[in-house]
Amino acid sequence: MNHVKQTKRTTIYDLAALAGTSASAVSAVLNGNWKKRRISSQLAEKIMRIAEEQGYALNMQASLLRRxxxxxxxxxxxxxxxxxxxxxxxxxxxxxxxxxxxxxxxxxxxxxxxxxxxxxxxxxxxxxxxxxxxxxxxxxxxxxxxxxxxxxxxxxxxxxxxPSVISDNFAGARELTRRILKNSEQRLGKMEPLLFIGGRGSDHNTAERIRGFRAAHADLGVAVHEENILACGYAPEKAEKALDERALGANALPKGMFINSTISLEGVMRWIRRSGHLDDRSLVLGCFDWDPFVTLLGNGIEMVRQDVPGMLNKVFELIESGANKPIVIQVPPLIPEAQDA
Amino acid sequence: MNHVKQTKRTTIYDLAALAGTSASAVSAVLNGNWKKRRISSQLAEKIMRIAEEQGYALNMQASLLRRxxxxxxxxxxxxxxxxxxxxxxxxxxxxxxxxxxxxxxxxxxxxxxxxxxxxxxxxxxxxxxxxxxxxxxxxxxxxxxxxxxxxxxxxxxxxxxxPSVISDNFAGARELTRRILKNSEQRLGKMEPLLFIGGRGSDHNTAERIRGFRAAHADLGVAVHEENILACGYAPEKAEKALDERALGANALPKGMFINSTISLEGVMRWIRRSGHLDDRSLVLGCFDWDPFVTLLGNGIEMVRQDVPGMLNKVFELIESGANKPIVIQVPPLIPEAQDA
DNA sequence: CAAGCTTGCTCAATCGATGAAGCAAGAATT
DNA sequence: AATTCTTGCTTCATCGATTGAGCAAGCTTG
Known part of the structure; x- marks a missing residue:
C-alpha cells in the first residue's frame, strides 16, 4: 500500500515504472485485451497485482477522449x-x-x-x-x-x-373513465358526468387523456360538461385552487373525478379533506397514475399504472435497433383490479 | 448551419479553421477568459458567432483531462x-x-x-x-x-x-414515541407500550430510533416489551410478514405502533387492511418518515419529517470548509403539527 | 542455415482543450 | 532614432489512455 499522502493520482505510467514495463502493456492488461495484444499472463498478473496494491483507478476522461x-x-x-x-x-x-x-x-x-x-x-x-x-x-x-x-x-x-415511447393515454383514460362511471353508477345509483382535473392542456398526454375521458362518456351516452375539464397544471396547490374556483360555479361539482396524476391527487385529497368530504363514499375517484398509498386511502380510488418496464424495454429496443424515425410507440398502461369502495 | 450529416463532432480546431485563427484563441474565447488572454473583442465575437452557428459543444473529456x-x-x-x-x-x-x-x-x-x-x-x-x-x-x-x-x-x-450528516434519530424518535403514547392515552383512554416495526437492527439509524423509543417509554414510566421490537427490514412485505408472525404470539398486539419508514408503513397498512382494522380508530400510529399521502390516510398518523434542506446545507458547508475529520453532525428532524385522528 | 513465422513486448502518434511562453507589429517614451 | 511597452495573437507541450506499427528474440520449416 502507498501510505504517502498522494496529491497526484496513480496513472498507468506510474504502474509501468513500478512493474518495469511500458504504459502500453499496462493499458492493455487493465482494459482486458491483453490476450489480443500478446502480453504474457505472467506480466499481466504482475501488473494487475501492482494496480491492486496501488489502488489504481482508470482516468475515464483520458480513456474516453481516446476511444x-x-x-x-x-x-x-x-x-x-x-x-x-x-x-x-x-x-x-x-x-x-x-x-x-x-x-x-x-x-x-x-x-x-x-x-x-x-x-x-x-x-x-x-x-x-x-x-x-x-x-x-x-x-x-x-x-x-x-x-x-x-x-x-x-x-x-x-x-x-x-422516436417516442409513451403510454397509451387515450385507451388508458377511456378505461379509467369507464370504471369511474361504473363505480359511480354502482355507488351513487346513477351515472353522472365526471370532473377531469390536473395536467396541462398543452401537453400531449393530458390532451389524449381528455380525449379518452370524452370517448368513455360518449360510449356510455353521458354528456361531458366543458366547465368540468380543469387542466390546471400538475401541482397540488393548483388542483386545490381549481377545485375551490370550480365550486363557486353555477352548477354543482360532480361526485365523480378523473385525476390526472398522483401529484394532483394530493391537492384534490387536501381539498376533499378541507371541504369535509373525507371518508364520504359519495365521492368516486380515479387517478391516472399509481402510488401504493393511494390504494390505502380507502376511498376505492381506481388507478392506472403506467407500464414502466414495458416502456423502457421499448426504449432500449429502439436504441439497439438504431431507429431514428420519429415514430410514436404507445405502451398500454396497466389497470390494477378495481378497488373495493 | 451545417447541413452535412456529420460523423465527427465539431472541435475548436474546426472553429479555428473557419475563423481563420488558432485553436488556442478559440479555447480562450469559449471558456470565457479571453480578456485575460488579450483577445480582441472583435475576434471574440466572431468566434462566438461561428461556434453558435456550428452548434459547437465542448468536449468535456478533453477539457477535464487538461484541467x-x-x-x-x-x-x-x-x-x-x-x-x-x-x-x-x-x-x-x-x-x-x-x-x-x-x-x-x-x-x-x-x-x-x-x-x-x-x-x-x-x-x-x-x-x-x-x-x-x-x-x-x-x-x-x-x-x-x-x-x-x-x-x-x-x-x-x-x-x-x-464526516457524516444524519438526522437526530434519537431525539426524533423520542418525540415521535411520546406523541404516539399521548395520542394513545387520549384516544384509547390508557397509555400502553407501543410496537416498533421496520428497519434493520444493524443500521445506526434504526438502533438510535429504538433507543429513543425506549427513552420515551421510560420518560412516561411505561415498560417496553422486547417482543414488540421488530427490526424486520424496510420492505413492505417484511413488515407485513413480521406483523403476521407477531400476531401469533402469546400476548396481544399493541394498539400503538412506531413505524420506521413510509416503506414499512406501506406493509403495515396492508396488514391493517387485510386484518380488518382499517379506519379503526383503535390503532394509533406514528411514522419516522414523511409522505404527503400519509397525512391523507386519515388515521391521524404522526410523522417525523427529516430536514433535507438542513442536512444538505451541512453537507455543502463541510465540503466548502474542507473538513475531513470523522465527526457526526446531527440535524434535528421536523415534526409537523399533530394530525387530528 | 537462411527465410519466414510467432511471441512478447515497446514506440510514438493520437484524441480535444488548455495555457505558459514567445513573437511580431505598433505605440509610447527617452 | 533607439528603446521599452503594450496589444493581439500563435506555437507547442501537456493531461492519461489507447492502438497501429515496429522490432528483437526465439522457433519452425524447407
Missing part, C-alpha cells in the same frame, strides 16, 4: 417526487448498466431553460444517446442532439423529431 | 422510491449546480456490491467529492476514495472514517 464511443447514456427527468419517475430512473439505471452503459441522469424540474442547459452539458460529456423524459420541449433537445450527431429519444411525452 | 479540477460531485443513493431520497437527490442536484458543480447520482438498491462498483466508477470519472447516502458500508467507500485522494462524506447513515 470512439463513450458508452455514456443520458436521461433528463422532470421530478423525483413520485413513483412513476422514480421507477423510471431506477429501472433505467439498471437496464443501462446491464448493457454496459454508464447512465447519467438529471432532474430539470419541468423548467425548459434547465432542460436545454442539462442537454448541453450531457452532450459535453459525450453521451451516445439522450432520453428526454417528460420534456416540455422535446424537439428542441432532439435538434441539439442532432447537431452534435447524437441520438435522442423521447419518453413519456412524445416529440415530432425523434 | 486540474473536474468540478464533478458524485452521490450514491439507495432507492428512488420514497419522498425522502427523492427530495435529497432533487435538492442535491440543485445545490450542486448552484455551486458550479456537476452532480452525478447513482442508485445502488441497498446492494453493497453495487455500492462499491458505483464508487469505483465515480472515481474513474474524477469526482472531486463523493457523498455516500444511506450506504450499507460507508467506510469501505471512504477508504476507496481516500486511496484515490478524493474526499467523501456520509449522509443519512454515519461512517467512522469520514
Amino acid at each position: 470512439e464511443k463513450s458508452h455514456i447514456i443520458g436521461m433528463i427527468v422532470p421530478k423525483y417526487d413520485n413513483r412513476y419517475f422514480g421507477s423510471i430512473v431506477e429501472l433505467f439505471e439498471d437496464m443501462a448498466r446491464a448493457r454496459g452503459l454508464f447512465p447519467i441522469i438529471t432532474c430539470t424540474r419541468r423548467d425548459p431553460e434547465l432542460e436545454v442547459e442539462a442537454a448541453r452539458t450531457m452532450l459535453s460529456y459525450q453521451v451516445e444517446c439522450l432520453i428526454a423524459t417528460g420534456a416540455t420541449d422535446p424537439d428542441r433537445i432532439t435538434e441539439m442532439c442532432a447537431a452534435a450527431g447524437v441520438r435522442s429519444l423521447n419518453l413519456d411525452l412524445p416529440g415530432a423529431l425523434a | 486540474e479540477k473536474s468540478h464533478i460531485i458524485g452521490m450514491i443513493v439507495p432507492k428512488y422510491d420514497n419522498r425522502y431520497f427523492g427530495s435529497i437527490v432533487e435538492l442535491f442536484e440543485d445545490m450542486a449546480r448552484a455551486r458550479g458543480l456537476f452532480p452525478i447520482i447513482t442508485c445502488t438498491r441497498r446492494d453493497p456490491e453495487l455500492e462499491v462498483e458505483a464508487a469505483r466508477t465515480m472515481l474513474s470519472y474524477q469526482v472531486e467529492c463523493l457523498i455516500a447516502t444511506g450506504a450499507t458500508d460507508p467506510d469501505r467507500i471512504t477508504e476507496m476514495c481516500a486511496a484515490a485522494g478524493v474526499r467523501s462524506l456520509n449522509l443519512d447513515l454515519p461512517g467512522a472514517l469520514a
Whole structure:
C-alpha cells in the first residue's frame, strides 16, 4: 500500500515504472485485451497485482477522449417526487448498466431553460444517446442532439423529431373513465358526468387523456360538461385552487373525478379533506397514475399504472435497433383490479 | 448551419479553421477568459458567432483531462422510491449546480456490491467529492476514495472514517414515541407500550430510533416489551410478514405502533387492511418518515419529517470548509403539527 | 542455415482543450 | 532614432489512455 499522502493520482505510467514495463502493456492488461495484444499472463498478473496494491483507478476522461464511443447514456427527468419517475430512473439505471452503459441522469424540474442547459452539458460529456423524459420541449433537445450527431429519444411525452415511447393515454383514460362511471353508477345509483382535473392542456398526454375521458362518456351516452375539464397544471396547490374556483360555479361539482396524476391527487385529497368530504363514499375517484398509498386511502380510488418496464424495454429496443424515425410507440398502461369502495 | 450529416463532432480546431485563427484563441474565447488572454473583442465575437452557428459543444473529456479540477460531485443513493431520497437527490442536484458543480447520482438498491462498483466508477470519472447516502458500508467507500485522494462524506447513515450528516434519530424518535403514547392515552383512554416495526437492527439509524423509543417509554414510566421490537427490514412485505408472525404470539398486539419508514408503513397498512382494522380508530400510529399521502390516510398518523434542506446545507458547508475529520453532525428532524385522528 | 513465422513486448502518434511562453507589429517614451 | 511597452495573437507541450506499427528474440520449416 502507498501510505504517502498522494496529491497526484496513480496513472498507468506510474504502474509501468513500478512493474518495469511500458504504459502500453499496462493499458492493455487493465482494459482486458491483453490476450489480443500478446502480453504474457505472467506480466499481466504482475501488473494487475501492482494496480491492486496501488489502488489504481482508470482516468475515464483520458480513456474516453481516446476511444470512439463513450458508452455514456443520458436521461433528463422532470421530478423525483413520485413513483412513476422514480421507477423510471431506477429501472433505467439498471437496464443501462446491464448493457454496459454508464447512465447519467438529471432532474430539470419541468423548467425548459434547465432542460436545454442539462442537454448541453450531457452532450459535453459525450453521451451516445439522450432520453428526454417528460420534456416540455422535446424537439428542441432532439435538434441539439442532432447537431452534435447524437441520438435522442423521447419518453413519456412524445416529440415530432425523434422516436417516442409513451403510454397509451387515450385507451388508458377511456378505461379509467369507464370504471369511474361504473363505480359511480354502482355507488351513487346513477351515472353522472365526471370532473377531469390536473395536467396541462398543452401537453400531449393530458390532451389524449381528455380525449379518452370524452370517448368513455360518449360510449356510455353521458354528456361531458366543458366547465368540468380543469387542466390546471400538475401541482397540488393548483388542483386545490381549481377545485375551490370550480365550486363557486353555477352548477354543482360532480361526485365523480378523473385525476390526472398522483401529484394532483394530493391537492384534490387536501381539498376533499378541507371541504369535509373525507371518508364520504359519495365521492368516486380515479387517478391516472399509481402510488401504493393511494390504494390505502380507502376511498376505492381506481388507478392506472403506467407500464414502466414495458416502456423502457421499448426504449432500449429502439436504441439497439438504431431507429431514428420519429415514430410514436404507445405502451398500454396497466389497470390494477378495481378497488373495493 | 451545417447541413452535412456529420460523423465527427465539431472541435475548436474546426472553429479555428473557419475563423481563420488558432485553436488556442478559440479555447480562450469559449471558456470565457479571453480578456485575460488579450483577445480582441472583435475576434471574440466572431468566434462566438461561428461556434453558435456550428452548434459547437465542448468536449468535456478533453477539457477535464487538461484541467486540474473536474468540478464533478458524485452521490450514491439507495432507492428512488420514497419522498425522502427523492427530495435529497432533487435538492442535491440543485445545490450542486448552484455551486458550479456537476452532480452525478447513482442508485445502488441497498446492494453493497453495487455500492462499491458505483464508487469505483465515480472515481474513474474524477469526482472531486463523493457523498455516500444511506450506504450499507460507508467506510469501505471512504477508504476507496481516500486511496484515490478524493474526499467523501456520509449522509443519512454515519461512517467512522469520514464526516457524516444524519438526522437526530434519537431525539426524533423520542418525540415521535411520546406523541404516539399521548395520542394513545387520549384516544384509547390508557397509555400502553407501543410496537416498533421496520428497519434493520444493524443500521445506526434504526438502533438510535429504538433507543429513543425506549427513552420515551421510560420518560412516561411505561415498560417496553422486547417482543414488540421488530427490526424486520424496510420492505413492505417484511413488515407485513413480521406483523403476521407477531400476531401469533402469546400476548396481544399493541394498539400503538412506531413505524420506521413510509416503506414499512406501506406493509403495515396492508396488514391493517387485510386484518380488518382499517379506519379503526383503535390503532394509533406514528411514522419516522414523511409522505404527503400519509397525512391523507386519515388515521391521524404522526410523522417525523427529516430536514433535507438542513442536512444538505451541512453537507455543502463541510465540503466548502474542507473538513475531513470523522465527526457526526446531527440535524434535528421536523415534526409537523399533530394530525387530528 | 537462411527465410519466414510467432511471441512478447515497446514506440510514438493520437484524441480535444488548455495555457505558459514567445513573437511580431505598433505605440509610447527617452 | 533607439528603446521599452503594450496589444493581439500563435506555437507547442501537456493531461492519461489507447492502438497501429515496429522490432528483437526465439522457433519452425524447407
